[in-house]
Amino acid sequence: MTTTSALARLLKPVMPLAPGMSIADVADRLLTPEHKAFLSLPIVDAAGYPLGLVSRSALQDIFMQRFGRDLRGRHPVQEVMNPAPLVVSLDTSLEEAAKQITGQLQYPITEDFILVDAQGQYRGLGTVLDLLKAMEARIAQRNAVLRRALVDLKESQAQLVQSEKMASLGQMVAGVAHELNTPLGYVKNNVQLLRELSAPLFELAEAQAALADCLADPHCAEVRLAVALDNAAKAREQATPELLVEDLNQLFDDTLYGLQQIAELVVGLKDFAxxxxxxxxxxxxxxxxxxxxxxxxxxxxxxxxxxxxxxxxxxxxxxxxxxxxxxxxxxxxxxxxxxxxxxxxxxxxxxxxxxxxxxxxxxxxxxxxxxxxxxxxxxxxxxxxxxxxxxxxxxxxxxxxxxxxxxxxxxxxxxxxxxxxxxxxxxxxxxxxx
Amino acid sequence: MTAAPIRILFVDDEERILRSLALQFRRQYEVLTESDPHRALQRLKSEAVHILVSDQRMPQMSGAELLAQAREIAPQTLRILLTGYSDLDAAVAALNGGGIFRYLTKPWDQQEMAFTLRQAAQIAARQVQAPVVPSASLLAAQLNVLLLDEDPQTLAVVGDFCVAGGHRLLRVNNLGEALGVLNELPVDLLVSDLKLAGEEVAPLLKSLAQAHPRLLTLVVTPFCDTQALLKLINEAQIFRYLPKPIRRGLFEKGLQAAAEQAQLWRAQPTQVVSRLPEMPREEREREKVGSLLGMLGRLRERLTA
Missing domain, CATH: 3.30.565.10 (Histidine kinase-like ATPase, C-terminal domain)
Structure with a gap:
């Protein structure tokens, strides 16, 4: 929608009056049904340029005087017209036109305004009421746009708040995930170490069990007993359980501590979120x-x-x-x-x-x-x-x-x-x- | 073990990590631990340490910072970062400032960790056998610099650097041409983006790390993906990682450091070069790296000759 067409829509192509037309004829013209809606009529020169507006109220003032019509009815309308009427160019925007008109309008409103083209030639009349209606429609439209903008703004604000929340949540999750890597690092390694370190202990247990069986068996041959004894001694040497105790205990302690750390982080994450x-x-x-x-x-x-x-x-x-x-x-x-x-x-x-x-x-x-x-x-x-x-x-x-x-x-x-x-x-x- | 045992220093603010690692490796190596990075630095000043493994986030000092300072104190010590956080800035700092050998993540895989330390220990053992004796005459040699980047800004900086240092600048338009140059000429420095003429360069960098451990690679790229960088560190052993848009000063410093390193290596017997990349984990990438290694046959022949 262009603003020029906004004013063009207000345009009423009223036939203009010649400056020499008599006041009585103008009065008759004003009484015709097609001119009923207008407060005034335009007076335009031979070249098509507006000269002024003659208003209904100016003529009423004359006719209300005793013998007014008889005395002045034959005078040219030029004598009683407003030679400085409101003239608005059609290419003016609606807002600009409204500003111009309300700025110059005088109370009581007795006249309409003249619409001219870019060259200043008369094109028609516009009424103040139509202008008001057009402005109101425009304002209503603007309000609707603003209301929609407000809704959009609120929505995007909500989205931003949400995305900030997600960003801080994401940062937090990434942070905690990384934080988990330290205890995970040693817990995982410790469990693998525990398996490696405990393997010789099982061998030792097996060798000692075999020895115990031998000892418990009264028929056990000397040779078998010697082998079992030897195996058990070797396994013991391999496993060095007395040296392992400290390491294993430390590993278990650290591993449990690490698991507790991991659990705390997970609880923290849950509490937090x-x-x-x-x-x-x-x-x-x-x-x-x-x-x-x-x-x-x-x-x-x-x-x-x-x-x-x-x-x-x-x-x-x-x-x-x-x-x-x-x-x-x-x-x-x-x-x-x-x-x-x-x-x-x-x-x-x-x-x-x-x-x-x-x-x-x-x-x-x-x-x-x-x-x-x-x-x-x-x-x-x-x-x-x-x-x-x-x-x-x-x-x-x-x-x-x-x-x-x-x-x-x-x-x-x-x-x-x-x-x-x-x-x-x-x-x-x-x-x-x- | 016949020679002196390899000494590994682990630094982490969590004592339990240290205990766990010590228990895992005390049989193969002489394991030292410190929970305070300042004390770790003190120790580096007074004792020989072959491998330094550090955590990243510690209250007193970041791991990247510790490794950078350790590099000043004991440049021969192999530096490894072990962290639970995948943090791009930390990885870049640890690489560019700390010159790390590997970037490992927590929780670690026992086997992988053991393997990495074994590789590091191998390098350390070789270094012990052949101590570095830089000969001054070779320290101003002309180097060949290969550029795999269409970016005019990169070209400007590398071009100036080559003119100033009297180095030879080699430019190519695609990976095919790059393979040709690498097969024909001894290249010392490689400056590369991660994409060249629409192709991924990372597999080539990984192949080169296998075939040509003395080649020093500076990656200049607008891409910043932590996982990709970790792989470039571990599998391509890149020398520097510089984000685009290029900061000229930083880039020039990196080029200078690479040139110095390249000239130092020229002065040394081949076997002491302290580089040994990891093979890519992913099956398809490993195949790609393998086939590129095939295409670099002439380069490998020249190097083993």
Missing amino acids: RLDRAMSEEVDLNDCIRSALVIARNSIKDKAEAILQLGELPRIPCAPSQINQVLLNLFTNAAQAIEGFGQIRVKTWAEETAVFISVQDSGRGMPAGVLARIFDPFFTTKPVGQGTGLGLSISFKIIQDHGGLIRVASEPGRGTRFLIRLPRPQAAALQRSA
């Missing part, structure tokens, strides 16, 4: 911190030492997997901010109305410009492709949805500290009742 049953759960945030640290360990381990100062916390109702997501995000950001090897200090404490989590790193810190935008969606200081710029904005939203607050303080060169405050609803209720 559990689906939320709304906010129904009463959670100890210290547990969230520990499980997020297990998951984040692979990205933290070679960057920082995690120092925990976890105070005793009351359980609070929250969505633990969301809180875990926030914590994982803070921990990995902290690790990434550290140059060389640093510290991540995690502190928790409870006050009367709220619980607090502080995550402080000894990283490079942020200048004020970055700090001011840190919770903005899509704001990231990481190279393209390495961060969605949504992590912290989602964290902000999650904490907000929990009725809490997340605040940040940072100093370039010294580090950054995030403080999360989550309300204690029971305490609040108690206070109210007291």
Whole structure:
């Protein structure tokens, strides 16, 4: 749809009046049914250029005077026309035309407007009412487009939030999978070693059993006994059970420890990713911190030492997997901010109305410009492709949805500290009742 | 074992890994372990170590960093990375900075690990028998540099390098021509992308590693796939891996280091060259490498003559 056709649709091809036409004739013309819809009629010169508009109300003013028609009815209409009417070119856009017309319109509305072509020649009339209707239709259309855009935007925002969640989940799964490789490495090797090392023990057991049989058998020949004795001694020498004891015990201990590590990682993964049953759960945030640290360990381990100062916390109702997501995000950001090897200090404490989590790193810190935008969606200081710029904005939203607050303080060169405050609803209720 | 035993130093921040490896290899080798990379470096300064096997992610220092420092302290020691993380940056750093012999992953296969260490021990034993005596006269020899890359940027850097060093630049348009040149002329340095005229170059690099262990290969490529790089390290024993777009300074340094290494090797008897690639695991690739080895017959004849 082009904007020129929008105005063309308002065009009413009214036959123009010559400037010399008498006022009485114009009045008659205005009374004809085809002109009933118009407030005014156009006056156009011989060359087709508009000269003015004569309005119904101007003629009424004349005719309402005593003998008005008799005195002035024969005068040319030129005398009573508005010589400066609203003239709009057909190639004007609807919006521009509306602006022009409402800008110049005077109350009460007594005239229509003249539509001319690009050369300025008269083409027809347009009425203000039609213009209003066209504008309204246009606005309704725009609204529909906007509404659709809003829906699309909401959908893509939901998708982005989801993809950020998937990205952090993917990062976490990859991290844990790698983390599993270390215990898997030695557990697997140890089990193979245990098999190798224990093989001579079975041979020894067999040789000793044969010897025992021999000894128990009163008819056992001397030669057979000697062979059995010799075999048992050799097997014993081979197996060196007294030397093996320590190795085997160590291997078993390490293997069990490794399996426990693996189990812990799997439990951590499960705890971390559990689906939320709304906010129904009463959670100890210290547990969230520990499980997020297990998951984040692979990205933290070679960057920082995690120092925990976890105070005793009351359980609070929250969505633990969301809180875990926030914590994982803070921990990995902290690790990434550290140059060389640093510290991540995690502190928790409870006050009367709220619980607090502080995550402080000894990283490079942020200048004020970055700090001011840190919770903005899509704001990231990481190279393209390495961060969605949504992590912290989602964290902000999650904490907000929990009725809490997340605040940040940072100093370039010294580090950054995030403080999360989550309300204690029971305490609040108690206070109210007291 | 008649000669002095081969000494292997394992470095990992997880003591259990160290205990497990020590128990696996204490019968064949003299096994040393350190859980702190700084102490491992101290040890390298004061003791002879033939093979160094390091973890990548350790709190005090990354494995790539440890291996790079170890290379300065004890360049003869064969360096191996053993890691549970497949991390491209770490692999590139360990190769370019640490000059690693192998990149191994956790959990490791017992047999494979034993085999790799046996190969490393063989090289180490040869090095012990024939210590390096670089002769100054050969250290400025002219080298033949073969370029397998159509990229004008690569050509510009390699061209400048050859002009400056008085080396001979050989250019080809496809793998067929490359085989021809390799059969006819002694090539010292190979600069290659992973694709040439639409063909995969990796199998040729792997064949060359088998046929011509003294050839030094610098891979310059826009592709960055960790698994592919690991195979290039283990099976093609590439010298450098440089991502495109090329960073000129880094590339020039790599070329310079390769030239120095090539000239050093020229000054040494053939058997001490410390390279021994792994055969490709995949059946089809092994066949391809085998058939390329057949096509490099004249090169192999020349080298064994």
